[in-house]
Amino acid sequence: MAIFVMIIRKMVKNKWLEFSLLLGLIISVGLVSSMPIYTNAILQRLLIKDLEQLQDAKQQFPGIFWNSVYITGELTSEQAKQAVQDADQYMGNEAPQRFQLPIKEYVIERATDRWNMVPVDAGKIDSSIKRTAEVAALSGMEDHVRLIDGKLPSSEPVDGVIEAVVVDQGLTNLKMVVGQEYTIQDEEVKTPIKFKIVGVIDRKDYNDVYWYNSLSTYSSSMIVSYDWFEKEITRNELLKLRSSTWYLAVDYSQMKLESIERFIGTYQYTESFLANHFPNYTLKAPALPTLNGYFVKEEKLRLMLWSLNVPVMIMLAYYLFMVSNLIIDRQKTEIAVLRSRGASRLQIVLGYVVEGILLGGIALACGPFFGLIVTKTLGASNGFLEFVQRAALDVKLNRTAFQYGVLAVLCSLVMTLLPVLFATRATIVGHKQQMARQTNLSFWHKYFIDVILLAISLYGLYTFRTKMRDMQSLGLDVTDLQMDPMLFLIPALFILGASFLLLRIYPWLVRLIYQGGRRWWPPSLYSTLLQVGRSITQYQTIMVFLSVTLATGLFSASAARTINKNADEKIMYGNGADITMTVKWEDDAPPPSMGNEGGGEGDPTVLLEPKKKVQFSEPPFFPFTQLSGVEHAAKVFTKPNAIFTFGKERGTATLMGIDTDDFGNTAWLREGLLDHHFYDYLNVLASSPSAVIISRTLADQYNVKVGDHLYAGWDGVQSTMFNVFAIVDYWPSWNPNPLFSDKSAVSTSSAGSAANSKNKKIKAPMLIVGHLSYIQNNMALEPYDVWMTLKPNAKSQELYDALEEKKIPVTKLNDAKQELIRSKNDPFLLAINGVMTLGFIISIVISFFGFLLYWVLSLSGRVLQFGILRAMGISFRQLIMMLIGEQLLTSGAAVVIGMLTGNLTSRFFVPMFQLSMQTSSQVPPFQVTFDPRDQMQLYIIVSIMLTVGLFILGTMLSRVKIHQAVKLGED
Incomplete structure (x- = not known):
């Protein structure tokens, strides 16, 4: 108990340091515990969105759970009856309990065999028509x-x-009449059974989830009352029951992540249940493939979150180490005295373990709730440092969050105990010797940890670049956004290694400055240079901390901005404009063959007959320019496999026809992609009707130069001569990256890719851009696409409503704005933006607190030094100048190192994110982005830190009394 009281008193004595350590622990626990919370929340959102998209795509309710059995002669009559009864019990009671979800509809459908139906009154109805119908019933x-x-x-x-x-189709199909009676004519039916058609039905609501099948499914069914069917057929076997179907419509909007496993488990159990009861059965659950993929998505997202948080984790670990080291530095004398009085290292360490457990317990109690707040912040991120009023994430604490919190506390405890282990090795004599020798190398520099970290990170950079080069050169692609944890670990190691390496060199720079002006430096600067030059190890902790946090913040900002901007530019470039659409043109093409009629596919006379050239009727273009929200519109004709000839060589290329003025006002192209401005190429093209712009791939492969002429056309169209006026590498909507002619699977590893791809022919896409009017006048008039640019504040819905109002027959529409919105809602991009934003903010907050904490403690430990300087005649103004000089030489230098390291890391490692995106479809090329606002925010924050720090230090200095300082020295 006495030891516990001593620990509490020691913590109270160092309350500000302990509070700073507790703050770091809470942030660490909150950050780690937010990972499972965020993973579950984002997957929950993704689950519902995916199911909604499934419903839109397939026009089928995703909550369908449909089970059907076909009763054959393998089961006796009693066995079949018992099996159906058991299935009714299971489907009606047990299955819904297993789902633990609201059931919107539960339907049982029964049907018999098809029977010959003969009209009772043959005089009124044609009895020569053969009518076969089943008797069915739906609950x-x-x-x-x-x-x-x-x-x-x-x-x-x-x-x-x-x-x-x-149903209406059944009335036509069976040639029946309402009000007439029919009887079954079959040898198996001994007693005549009469049926009367009393009505024709249709769905009450076509959006009703009650109906799994379309009504055309019942075109050969006579639907009777379900109660009568159960009584007379299912139980009494008036007719042979042939099939039974159980249909549940589960409310998928109420599904949670834990529902996925229950849904899959229920499906598997139901399959086993039906297999044990019926020889022939069928199960259908449209949502099952989507749900099965969620375990993979969850694993990928969790891996990605860990990867994204690696730099922040390292920074927080270093913060905890720094604060713990500051605490231990103030208590080294006490530890040394305890060691000299006979206390073992284990006893001292156990005392700090108890202290760490107390702080860790508080952090574990508060951290997960902080993580909950963090998760809500991540859910509102729409980009890096951008927040919107998006629908709130469904976040909640779970057991996994607390398990992650415990793991974070244990790791943090290890980091805080490392300085204790180092301190307990020193005796009182060794401690005094160490205090007198401040010029020793730090642990990092003594064992060349900085060089090792740099070597590892540079090797990782080389590996990434080699892999990326192979993927791009071979035209390989990845089908899903993946995140390699090494993409974040390697840059973090580079930041640490580069920071320590620059700090290895920095003391020599300070000494060089000192030696260069030692005859002219004023006393304040002379003293500062001596202090920093001789005691650089003392400042390394705060300098590394500042440089690492600022570099991490810059890297996070650059990575997030780059990924977001490249994802947006990829969508805009691929689409070509805000809106691209295809409209149906009227033509005189004959209707498609209807099967085995004369002139079918197998008729040799048709093969010899030349194809008739289809004539198209161009719809008016002016209405497109007048649509609501449209700023500019352009005609863009594209022929993917046009044939061109150059000299004696022949090839295929994409032929594009445009109107230069409209195209320039409508199309999107990133600046800097071409040698000259995009408009310059359009002006060159406009100078001649026969002018064309060709792609670099065509020019290089066929040795075509500006000034040459070539011929182009397509099947059924006579080739026309074009003159080459310019060569470009990129063009709106055109992908110049090579594609394999063989689409077989290729290993994505660099070695495997090269081995598997030696024999594959790589196709280089080619492009020819000419005048639309020239192509139409000299070749053929064929349908073109319409590209549109919307007004700045226009909504896509305005355009959709206008198209519907004017009844424009749109067959295909691509909306880049909607694709951008979907991209923003992608869980992986949400994770990148949210976690990078969080990492940036945490970096700044931790950097600010660490800076203030270090300098306040440093100043309080140098009161005697400042008192002596004041007693020697140094004015207060000169002391302030000394502090400013010391801040510039330490904190200022750390900021410069952090900025330099952050920029280098971004330029080296951010391009590696191409490996996490679709390589062959990443057009325009991946470009590292730096937003000046991010650096400006860092500059402002650093300036505030330095200003606040100097103000606090100046205030503390102004309160130093000479006689107290000297008295303290005498004591």
Whole structure:
């Protein structure tokens, strides 16, 4: 108990240091515990969005769980009856309990074999027509249909006749008449059974999830009352029950991540249940492939979050080490005295373990809730340091978050105990000797840790560049956004190594400055240069900390900005403009062959007959320019496999026809991609009707130069001569990257790629851009696409409404703005933006607190020195100048090192993010982006830090009393 009281008193004595350590622990625990919270929240959002997109794409409710059995002769009558009864019990009670989700609809559908239906009154109905129909029933059908004619069937026979309804298609298919009676004519049916068609039904609501099948499925069915069917067929076997279907519509909007495993488990259990009861069964769950993929997505996202947080983790670990080291430095004398009085190293370490457990317990209690706040912040990020009013993430604490928190506390405890282990090795004599020798090399420099870290990071850089070069040269692609943890670990190691290496060199620079002006330096600067030059090890902790945090912040900013900008530019370049659409043109093409009629595909006379050239009728273009929200519109004709000849050589290329003025106002192209401005090329093209711009791939492969002429055309069109006026590397919507002619799987490793791709022919796409009017006049008039640029504040919905209002027959539409929005909502980009923003903010906050903490403690430990200087006649103004000089030589130098290291790291390592994006489709080329606002924010924050620090230090200096300082020295 006495030891515990001593620990508490020691913590109270160093309350500000302990509070700073606790702050770092809470942030560390919060950051780590936010990972599972954020992973679950973002996957939850993604789950619902994916299921909604599945519904839009397939026009089918994703919550469908459909099970059907076909009863054959393998089961006896009693076995079949019992099996159906067991299935009813399971589907109606047990399955919904297993899902633990709201059930929107539960439908049982039964059907018999098809029977020959003969009209009772042959005089009124043509009895020569063969009518085969099944008897079917659906539970709860009455609430989901509307009557087109007649009435719904009664649950009991009327005058011995069973009432039935048919769908509209069934009325036509079976050639039946409402109000007429039919009887089954079959040897198996001994007793005549009469049916009367009493009505025709249709769906009440076509969005009703009750209907799994379309009504055309029942075109050969006579639908009777479900109650009658159950009583007379299912139980009493009036007719042979042939099939039974159980359909559940699960409310997928209420699905959580934990529902995925239950859904898959229920599917597997149901499959096993049906296999044990029925020889023939079918299960359908449209959402199952999507749900099965979530375990992979969860693993990728978790790996990515760890990867993204590596630099911040390293920075926080170093912060904890620095604060713990400051605490231990103030207590080294006490530790040395305890060692000299007989205390073992284990006893001293255990005392600090207890202290760490107390602080860790508080951090574990507060950290996950801080992580909850962090997750909500991540969910609102729309880009780096950009926040929007997006729908809040469904965040909640879970057991995994606390498990991660415990792991963070244990790791943090290790970091805080390292200085203790180093300190307990020194005796009281060794401690005094160490205090007198401040010029020893630090641990990092003594064992060349900086050189080792740099060597590892540079090797990683070389490996990444080699892999990227192979992927680009071979035209390889990746199908999903992947994140290699080494992409973040290697840059973090480079930042650490470069910072320590520059600090190895820095003392020599300070000494050089000192030696160069030692005859002219004023006393204040002379003293500062001596202090910094001789005690550089003392300042290394704060200098490394500042440089690493600032470099990490710059790298995070640059990486996030680069990934976001390249993703946006890829969408804009690939689309070519804000909106691209294809409109249906009228033509005189014959209708497609309908199968085995005369002149079919197998008819040799058709093969010999020349194809008729289709004539198209161009719709008016002016209405497109007048659509709501449209600023500019352009005609863009594209022929993907046009044939060109140059001399005796022949090849295929994409032929594009444009109107130069409209195209220039509409198309999007990043500046700097071409040798000259985009408009200059359009002006050159406009100078001659036969002028064309060709791609660099075509010019290099066929040795075509500006001034040459070539011929181009396509099947059924006569080739026309064009004159080459310019050569370009890129053009809106055109991808110049090579593609494999063989689409077989290729290993993505550099060695494997080279080995597997030696025999593959790489196709270099080629492009010819000419005048649309020249192509139409000399070759053919064929449909073109319409490209549009929207007004700055225009919404896509305005355009959609205008298209619908004017009844423009759009067959295909690509909206770059909507693709940009979908890109922003991608969970991986959300993770990048959120975590990078968080890392940047944490870097700044930790840097600020670390800076103030270090200098306040440093100044409080040098009161005697400043008091003696004041007693020697140094004015207060000169002391302030000394402090300013010391700050510039330490903190200022650390800021410069951090900026330099951050910029170098960004330029070296940010391009490696191409490995995490689709390489062959990344056009325009990946470009590292630096936003001046990020650096300006850092400059402002650093200036505030230095100003606040100097103000606090100046205030503390102004309160130093000479007689107290000297008295303190005598004591």
